[in-house]
Amino acid sequence: MIGQEKFTKFVEKYPHPHRTFSQRPDISRRKFFQVAGAGVTASYFALNKAQACTEQVSQQISLQNKAKNVIFILLAGAPSHTDTFDLKVVNGTTPAAMKPTTVNGVNWPMGLLPKLGAQLGNMSIVRSMQSWALVHSLAQRWTQIGRNPSAALGNISPNIGSVVALETAAARQPNQIFPGFLGLNSPLAADNGYFPATYAPFLVVPSTAGIPNTTNANGQARYNTEFQRIHQLDDALRVHSPLGTTVQDYDEFYSAANNLMYNPVVQQAFTFSTADSLRYGSTSFGNACLIAKQVLAANQGTRYIEITLGSWDMHIDIYGAQNPKGNNLFTMCPQLDNGVGALLGDLQAGGLLKDTLVVMAGEFGRTVGQVTPALGRDHLPQQSVVFAGGGVTGGKIIGKTTPDGSDTADFGWSRQRYVKPEDVEATIYSALGINYTTVRCDDPFLRGFEYVPFSSENLYGPIDELWTPA
Amino acid sequence: MGTITTVAPAYIFTGEQPKTGENYRAALARMITADPQFARATVNYMWAYFFGVGLVDPPDQFDPARLDPDNPPPASSGYTLQPSNPRLLQALTKAFIANNFDLQWLQKQIVNSQAYQLSSRYDGTWNDSWDNLFARKLVRRLWGEEVHDAITVSSGQLPSYTMDTYGTISYAMQFPEPLATPDGASGNITNFLDSFLRGNRDSQPRSGSGSILQALNLMNDSLILTRLSSTGPAGSLLASNINLPNTQLVNNLFLAVLSRYPTTQEMATALGNLSNSATRTQEAQNLLWALYNKVDFIFNY
Numbered sequence: 224m225i226g227q228e229k230f231t232k233f234v235e236k237y238p239h240p241h242r243t244f245s246q247r248p249d250i251s252r253r254k255f256f257q258v259a260g261a262g263v264t265a266s267y268f269a270l271n272k273a274q275a276c277t278e279q280v281s282q283q284i285s286l287q288n289k290a291k292n293v294i295f296i297l298l299a300g301a302p303s304h305t306d307t308f309d310l311k312v313v314n315g316t317t318p319a320a321m322k323p324t325t326v327n328g329v330n331w332p333m334g335l336l337p338k339l340g341a342q343l344g345n346m347s348i349v350r351s352m353q354s355w356a357l358v359h360s361l362a363q364r365w366t367q368i369g370r371n372p373s374a375a376l377g378n379i380s381p382n383i384g385s386v387v388a389l390e391t392a393a394a395r396q397p398n399q400i401f402p403g404f405l406g407l408n409s410p411l412a413a414d415n416g417y418f419p420a421t422y423a424p425f426l427v428v429p430s431t432a433g434i435p436n437t438t439n440a441n442g443q444a445r446y447n448t449e450f451q452r453i454h455q456l457d458d459a460l461r462v463h464s465p466l467g468t469t470v471q472d473y474d475e476f477y478s479a480a481n482n483l484m485y486n487p488v489v490q491q492a493f494t495f496s497t498a499d500s501l502r503y504g505s506t507s508f509g510n511a512c513l514i515a516k517q518v519l520a521a522n523q524g525t526r527y528i529e530i531t532l533g534s535w536d537m538h539i540d541i542y543g544a545q546n547p548k549g550n551n552l553f554t555m556c557p558q559l560d561n562g563v564g565a566l567l568g569d570l571q572a573g574g575l576l577k578d579t580l581v582v583m584a585g586e587f588g589r590t591v592g593q594v595t596p597a598l599g600r601d602h603l604p605q606q607s608v609v610f611a612g613g614g615v616t617g618g619k620i621i622g623k624t625t626p627d628g629s630d631t632a633d634f635g636w637s638r639q640r641y642v643k644p645e646d647v648e649a650t651i652y653s654a655l656g657i658n659y660t661t662v663r664c665d666d667p668f669l670r671g672f673e674y675v676p677f678s679s680e681n682l683y684g685p686i687d688e689l690w691t692p693a
Numbered sequence: 694m695g696t697i698t699t700v701a702p703a704y705i706f707t708g709e710q711p712k713t714g715e716n717y718r719a720a721l722a723r724m725i726t727a728d729p730q731f732a733r734a735t736v737n738y739m740w741a742y743f744f745g746v747g748l749v750d751p752p753d754q755f756d757p758a759r760l761d762p763d764n765p766p767p768a769s770s771g772y773t774l775q776p777s778n779p780r781l782l783q784a785l786t787k788a789f790i791a792n793n794f795d796l797q798w799l800q801k802q803i804v805n806s807q808a809y810q811l812s813s814r815y816d817g818t819w820n821d822s823w824d825n826l827f828a829r830k831l832v833r834r835l836w837g838e839e840v841h842d843a844i845t846v847s848s849g850q851l852p853s854y855t856m857d858t859y860g861t862i863s864y865a866m867q868f869p870e871p872l873a874t875p876d877g878a879s880g881n882i883t884n885f886l887d888s889f890l891r892g893n894r895d896s897q898p899r900s901g902s903g904s905i906l907q908a909l910n911l912m913n914d915s916l917i918l919t920r921l922s923s924t925g926p927a928g929s930l931l932a933s934n935i936n937l938p939n940t941q942l943v944n945n946l947f948l949a950v951l952s953r954y955p956t957t958q959e960m961a962t963a964l965g966n967l968s969n970s971a972t973r974t975q976e977a978q979n980l981l982w983a984l985y986n987k988v989d990f991i992f993n994y
Contacts, residue, residue: 423904425904434909435910449982453986453987457983457987480908480909
């Protein structure tokens with residue numbers, strides 16, 4: 224589907240659902256169009272529930288299939304797009320210290336993000352994105368699950384990372400012991416939804432001590448004895464468990480945990496030196512970026528890493544005029560710049576950047592022009608999203624905003640409409656060679672779970688322009 | 694830019710408007726509580742809490758058009774009534790309203806019910822599709838707060854957490870907030886509880902799933918390791934029992950942690966490990982450690 228008007232009409236006709244399930248047409252089935260054509264308007268939609276969900280995968284789409292890994296950096300709180308990735312200089316407002324500079328034709332705040340400014344040749348920026356909602360928790364979750372969290376399947380929808388972990392599970396080697404989906408500094412990461420717990424984000428906070436509790440205070444020998452004692456005493460309830468499969472599955476977590484204990488591979492990937500931490504900015508976010516690089520370099524089965532950096536929710540004193548040490552662009556941007564700057568550099572040096580798609584996005588944008596009376600910026604749907612690595616063509620700007628940055632002036636891609644979180648989701652799947660039109664029939668409601676909503680209507684799709692020549 | 698219209702407040706499901714001069718907040722409270730769905734949802738949440746599965750499940754996926762057994766969806770629609778036991782839900786709802794929305798009354802009804810007395814034992818092959826028939830108790834993993842309290846209570850060593858304006862709390866079940874941080878945002882206890890997927894009030898549901906982090910914590914966290922001492926503090930589990938004869942020691946540990954006696958096999962295994970006097974103390978500690986890692990400790994069955 225092409226064009227913003229057509230898209231808007233579709234969305235208005237099938238709004239993010241508020242009505243009850245049986246009154247809600249299941250429009251991703253071909254049957255809907257047949258019945259709607261016949262003018263049926265019963266309150267119970269005449270859909271035969273006994274009809275099995277059909278697992279669908281369209282063969283008529285092409286996938287980029289360029290990347291093996293994804294690092295998704297969630298800029299929680301929503302950064303001001305016109306002060307960062309879509310810089311608009313406002314006379315009398317934009318501080319000189321932001322050093323607006325034209326870098327390879329791109330207007331960039333070198334005073335805020337110098338290292339990323341040097342990496343513009345590796346990054347592509349999409350400036351025509353708009354969020355669906357302006358509430359932090361809703362929009363953050365929307366970004367992570369690639370669909371409306373309050374819609375029918377929103378409650379059980381998995382994080383994009385969980386889908387990736389599931390889809391890459393088959394390719395895992397027996398010696399690979401890291402979880403497929405890793406969450407660093409992301410305690411509020413959207414979970415695995417209805418997918419099995421093994422695809423949940425494995426949550427770690429960076430520490431020089433590595434993953435907590437992967438050693439035992441009583442020492443390794445004693446730990447090994449104790450681990451034996453568990454099986455001696457408990458295997459009757461763990462193996463072919465009379466208590467059921469949930470309990471039986473729990474033993475697998477113990478086995479996986481045991482594999483991580485006293486394991487030099489784990490320690491190497493999850494601990495770091497002061498020197499390395501310094502290169503990444505000596506912050507918790509920087510450490511997370513460092514660990515992400517190390518985990519991918521270890522090639523132990525992790526394929527999706529989510530890192531959260533916040534808060535960007537600068538309603539007050541966004542330029543730090545009143546409180547330079549407060550939460551403002553000048554205190555937040557160095558963390559982002561040092562962390563991602565070093566990350567991209569190290570990934571490139573290690574030959575990993577071409578295999579790793581890096582995505583950076585907040586949950587929406589911020590108001591433009593002059594600041595508010597509180598000297599800050601408030602919420603706004605217009606935003607940017609940044610891509611790097613995974614074969615993405617560097618130095619590209621896709622889409623253009625209006626002179627003040629409050630709306631999109633040029634969509635910049637083939638679908639000729641606002642880029643949405645669902646499109647970013649499709650882009651990630653396409654980059655990894657995962658068919659984004661997949662519909663799974665194993666959800667608890669038996670309604671079918673689409674990797675990307677409305678995929679059979681071709682409503683959303685990947686931003687292929689990221690991979691075309693500059 | 695568009696037109697500006699004044700929107701009068703109206704209850705979303707009936708369109709009812711506040712009475713003239715009625716305080717809007719009071720009006721909304723009155724209308725919500727008068728809506729049978731309020732009572733119905735409450736009853737269902739409480740049922741789901743005790744049984745692990747609601748009469749409507751998941752409990753936040755109510756379909757108001759499919760609840761009334763006297764007004765079921767037409768057969769041609771392919772949809773059936775949503776609750777697994779529509780009459781029970783209806784009756785409990787009515788009675789809850791009649792008993793003035795008394796939560797204690799509701800809990801008493803549920804825990805005194807025959808369904809709640811059932812064990813999880815089923816001599817045969819269970820079919821998961823029978824879960825919502827409540828013919829047996831459904832095995833569930835303990836909540837993080839329950840695991841924490843079961844460890845501290847059974848080991849006879851209660852903690853003392855200072856929680857802001859709430860004073861000192863010893864039981865995780867008394868935390869004022871699902872994501873309370875009894876020892877700081879990155880504290881040990883906080884991480885232990887978080888690994889059991891506590892959820893928050895906003896965007897993250899509580900989850901009963903297992904995880905590698907839970908296993909790592911149960912095996913290695915100081916919450917457990919500091920409670921294995923055979924010498925004290927006074928009144929603690931192992932210290933109080935270490936000098937008893939082996940059989941009694943084993944029995945008391947099982948009773949304290951699992952609320953049951955060991956099976957013949959378990960007793961034999963434990964006695965075998967305790968038989969060498971040189972390693973007896975260590976093996977007693979290993980036994981207690983293993984008990985806290987048994988699946989029948991972590992799961993409620």
